[in-house]
Amino acid sequence: MSKQIFFDSASDQAFKPKRFFGRFAIYLILLFWAFICLFPIYWTITTTFKAAPDVMKGNLIPWWDYQPKWLGLKSLGLSPNTIFVESTVREEFLKRFWNSAIASVGASTIAVLLGSCAAYGLSRFQYRFGFMRNSDISFFFLSQLILPPVVLALPFLVLYKELALLDTRVGLIALYTLTVLPIVIWIMRDQFSSIPTELEEAALVDGLSIWGAFLTIILPIALPGMVASFIISLVLTWNEYFFAALLTSSHAKTLPVMVASQTGSQGISWWSMAALSLAAILPLIVIAIILERYIIKGMAAGAVK
Amino acid sequence: MSSKEYLHIVTQDHIPVQKMRFGRVLIWGSAGIFFCLVFLQLLQQNGVADFKFSNWRPTLYAYGFWAICLCAAQVLMYGERGKRTLFVLPAVLFVISMVVFPLIFALGIAFSSWNLSSPDGRQFNGLDNVWEMWADPFYWNALKNMVWYILAIIPEYAIAFGLAILLNAQIRARKFFRVAFLMPLMLSPVAVSWMIGKSMLEIRFGPISRLARTLGWDNPSFFGSGEIARGMIMMMDAWTFIPFMMIMILAGLQAIPKELHEAAEVDGAPPWKRFWEITFPLMLPVSITAILIRIIFKLKLADIIINVTSGGPGGATDSVTSFIYREYRDRSNVGYGTFLAIVYLVIIVIFMTVLMKLADRWMKPRY
Numbered sequence: 165m166s167k168q169i170f171f172d173s174a175s176d177q178a179f180k181p182k183r184f185f186g187r188f189a190i191y192l193i194l195l196f197w198a199f200i201c202l203f204p205i206y207w208t209i210t211t212t213f214k215a216a217p218d219v220m221k222g223n224l225i226p227w228w229d230y231q232p233k234w235l236g237l238k239s240l241g242l243s244p245n246t247i248f249v250e251s252t253v254r255e256e257f258l259k260r261f262w263n264s265a266i267a268s269v270g271a272s273t274i275a276v277l278l279g280s281c282a283a284y285g286l287s288r289f290q291y292r293f294g295f296m297r298n299s300d301i302s303f304f305f306l307s308q309l310i311l312p313p314v315v316l317a318l319p320f321l322v323l324y325k326e327l328a329l330l331d332t333r334v335g336l337i338a339l340y341t342l343t344v345l346p347i348v349i350w351i352m353r354d355q356f357s358s359i360p361t362e363l364e365e366a367a368l369v370d371g372l373s374i375w376g377a378f379l380t381i382i383l384p385i386a387l388p389g390m391v392a393s394f395i396i397s398l399v400l401t402w403n404e405y406f407f408a409a410l411l412t413s414s415h416a417k418t419l420p421v422m423v424a425s426q427t428g429s430q431g432i433s434w435w436s437m438a439a440l441s442l443a444a445i446l447p448l449i450v451i452a453i454i455l456e457r458y459i460i461k462g463m464a465a466g467a468v469k
Numbered sequence: 470m471s472s473k474e475y476l477h478i479v480t481q482d483h484i485p486v487q488k489m490r491f492g493r494v495l496i497w498g499s500a501g502i503f504f505c506l507v508f509l510q511l512l513q514q515n516g517v518a519d520f521k522f523s524n525w526r527p528t529l530y531a532y533g534f535w536a537i538c539l540c541a542a543q544v545l546m547y548g549e550r551g552k553r554t555l556f557v558l559p560a561v562l563f564v565i566s567m568v569v570f571p572l573i574f575a576l577g578i579a580f581s582s583w584n585l586s587s588p589d590g591r592q593f594n595g596l597d598n599v600w601e602m603w604a605d606p607f608y609w610n611a612l613k614n615m616v617w618y619i620l621a622i623i624p625e626y627a628i629a630f631g632l633a634i635l636l637n638a639q640i641r642a643r644k645f646f647r648v649a650f651l652m653p654l655m656l657s658p659v660a661v662s663w664m665i666g667k668s669m670l671e672i673r674f675g676p677i678s679r680l681a682r683t684l685g686w687d688n689p690s691f692f693g694s695g696e697i698a699r700g701m702i703m704m705m706d707a708w709t710f711i712p713f714m715m716i717m718i719l720a721g722l723q724a725i726p727k728e729l730h731e732a733a734e735v736d737g738a739p740p741w742k743r744f745w746e747i748t749f750p751l752m753l754p755v756s757i758t759a760i761l762i763r764i765i766f767k768l769k770l771a772d773i774i775i776n777v778t779s780g781g782p783g784g785a786t787d788s789v790t791s792f793i794y795r796e797y798r799d800r801s802n803v804g805y806g807t808f809l810a811i812v813y814l815v816i817i818v819i820f821m822t823v824l825m826k827l828a829d830r831w832m833k834p835r836y
Contacts, residue, residue: 190635197632198649200708204664205652207676211668220674278560285556288476293561301557308564309762310821312769314790315810316568318803319575322585328524342567345560361476368478374552403657405772406790410797420659424776434668441660448655456648463713464720 205449211438212236219434236439257422261443263412264402264419266333271340272397276390278341279348284378284386286349287356288364302353309346313406316342321410331415339407344397351396354465355389356382392462395455399448419444482548492545499538503531536562579808585801598808608809610784611792612816614699618770618788621703622763626756628707629714634748636715637722654712658772665705666777692778695785702786705773710766714759721755722748757828764824768817789813 211219213232223230234243241247241254285291286302296304320339321330329335359382367377383390405420412421423440452459506528512518540558543551580598583591602608636646653661669675670691681689692698725748733743771790774780780787780795789809797806 190638190640194635194640194646198646201649201652201712203676204661204669205656207669208660208664222674222676222679224676278563281556282560285553289478289553289556290475291554291557301561305560305564308568309765310768310817311568312790312810312813312817314769314771314793315575315807315814316571318793318797318807318810319571319578322578322583322803323571323574325585326525327529328526338567342564345564349560361474364476374478374549375555378556399655403659405657405659405775406769406794409775410794420657420772423657423663424659437663437668441663444660445656448657449652452651452655453648456644456651459651460647460716460720463716 205445208438208442208445211434212442214435214438216434233435236435236442239433239436240439240443242439257440257443260417260419260422263333263416267336267340267408267416267418268398268401268404270333270337271344271401272394274337274341275344275348275397276352276394279345279393280352280383280386280390281378283349283352284356284382287353288361302349305349306346308342309350313343317407317410320407324411330411331413333416335411336408336416336418339411340401340404343404343407344400347400348393348397351393351462351465352386352389355386355392359385388458388461389465391455392458392465395451395458396462398451399459402448478549478553480549482550484546484548488545492542495538495542495545496535499531499535503528503535506531532566536566575807575811578804579811581804582802583804585803591804594804598805601805602809602812607784607787607792608789611787611789612813614785614787615768615789617699618703618706619764619767621707622760622767625707625711625763626714626760629711629759630718630752630756632711632715633718633722634744636719650715651712653709656709658709659776661705661709662773662776665708666701666773670701693782695782698778698782698786702774702778705777706767706770710763713766714763717755717759717762718752721752725751754832757832761821761824761828765821 210224210226210232213226213234213236214223214230215233215235218230221230226232234245237243238246239253240257241249241251242257246254282305286298291298291301293301316339320335324330324335327335329338363381363385364374364377367381368374372380403420404418405424408418408421409424412418419440423437423444426437426440509518509520510522510525510528513520513522536559539562540555543554543558545551547554578591580593580595581591582594582597632650636643636650640646656664669677672678672690678689678691690697691701729747729751730743733747738746769790770788771794774786774788774791775794778786780791784792793806793809793813796802796809
């Protein structure tokens with residue numbers, strides 16, 4: 165509402181305790197929830213630098229009630245005094261990290277390429293494959309979202325064994341692409357339907373082919389949607405545990421599997437677990453802070469028609 | 470999206486007969502290679518002849534080759550129309566080969582007893598798996614738990630809606646709060662299960678147990694009894710997924726025109742009434758979409774359970790996925806596990822279809 169200009173009665177200028185406390189309560193709730201969201205991350209970061217007694221005493225604030233130590237990073241071979249020394253732990257960790265990175269980036273890239281093309285086609289042309297029309301094809305793609313991973317896991321275990329794809333990154337990438345493809349198509353369809361068809365019509369009149377128009381004119385406009393779907397795919401595939409736990413063992417094991425396997429075997433060596441967890445979540449935290457608006461754009465796709 | 474605008478293209482294509490024929494040869498030729506390889510490999514597998522194949526990779530390559538030929542042939546045979554098909558065809562082929570074939574294969578495995586570690590290999594056992602499932606209390610228990618887990622979406626939705634309304638208010642540092650609230654969604658469930666489940670909820674010196682003790686709960690045990698353990702799993706899962714619903718609802722809230730609220734305010738409607746009479750009904754479609762997607766994700770819930778409680782105590786926290794995972798890990802029986810998964814899939818498909826039909830009806834505005 166616009167600013168009030170006329171103050172007719174005393175009530176207009178009176179102090180409004182209700183409104184004041186209302187705002188206060190809003191901030192209180194927001195801060196409380198922010199605390200709930202951020203405290204586990206804070207806990208993990210600080211535990212990385214704690215020694216055993218600090219953990220047991222429940223010290224929370226570094227330099228105030230305990231002195232930070234390099235224990236957690238040392239256990240991964242990444243602390244200042246071990247980083248230039250040969251270290252098998254670090255090798256192992258970096259290998260897992262690299263596997264995760266390749267699997268997630270590879271799968272997201274393929275999914276975005278396949279998914280954008282499919283979503284564009286479905287939003288612009290009318291198809292008939294047998295009895296399948298556009299809406300059926302769309303539904304076919306989106307219905308893959310319902311498919312629980314457990315249905316595919318065991319058949320894939322057997323198939324991959326026969327195809328010698330078990331414990332390879334390629335096999336993992338193929339499966340991950342499948343799991344995120346419906347989401348990419350969902351987001352991209354939303355994106356493309358917001359672009360007017362007149363653009364392509366103009367391009368076609370000017371002599372571009374349909375693929376030329378798609379690649380040179382439409383894709384650059386749809387870039388935000390592509391970034392959004394890429395990041396959401398990245399989040400989902402980077403965090404994926406179920407398939408990785410079943411289908412990889414020594415060669416292509418990803419970071420989440422490594423984190424999970426440490427919890428059982430090592431008992432509680434708190435700092436090293438904290439350091440590992442931190443490594444598993446840190447890349448996405450950075451991405452979330454930098455590219456927050458794309459993530460939100462992606463998730464809001466389809467919410468507002 | 471019924472009034473969708475398609476691109477209208479009129480193209481004149483004169484496809485020479487030779488080109489047409491070449492395309493057909495390409496498709497059938499590559500398919501022929503593929504079938505030849507399948508035949509040869511089947512021969513080898515049944516011990517009729519030995520072709521020195523170490524695995525089924527050659528068949529896979531032949532399949533890939535056929536897929537490429539099929540795409541190329543579309544352009545050769547149908548010209549411009551083929552180029553349009555090319556947008557959708559790769560994705561369709563990919564999904565079909567990754568989903569439909571394995572599903573058919575899964576149906577084959579489901580009615581057999583197949584222990585991957587035993588040398589006997591696969592043995593068809595008819596309906597044995599059905600009777601085994603019927604008598605398996607843990608599977609039914611897991612299905613019952615899924616009902617609880619799905620019911621937990623209702624409070625999640627309420628919290629998400631509340632947070633979205635707060636974020637939609639005129640506040641400072643909105644970006645900070647948005648990023649902070651989004652954070653849990655970014656974290657890997659495995660890391661979350663360690664960070665919260667194993668360390669913060671640690672009985673002796675986890676910060677939450679400490680808090681519980683200061684609040685007067687003398688011997689906090691979060692995974693001792695079934696109900697509390699299930700509640701903890703629900704809370705952890707809610708923690709990671711509330712941001713998702715919150716963002717969707719927030720997007721919906723911001724799409725509501727401000728005039729509606731102003732009009733209601735001018736008419737003297739109290740805030741509570743404004744919410745129930747304007748915001749909530751207008752948000753119904755978005756809410757239903759968000760809840761449906763959330764249910765789909767909830768049905769896949771497993772990672773946290775596998776890593777924190779591995780189903781315990783006594784199967785109280787088992788979800789279907791984590792149960793089948795353990796079933797495979799402990800007994801490595803692929804046949805029975807696949808059968809359970811297929812039954813789960815059938816239940817899900819029926820459930821989601823009914824739900825979507827209902828949602829469709831609810832989403833239609835009533836006048």
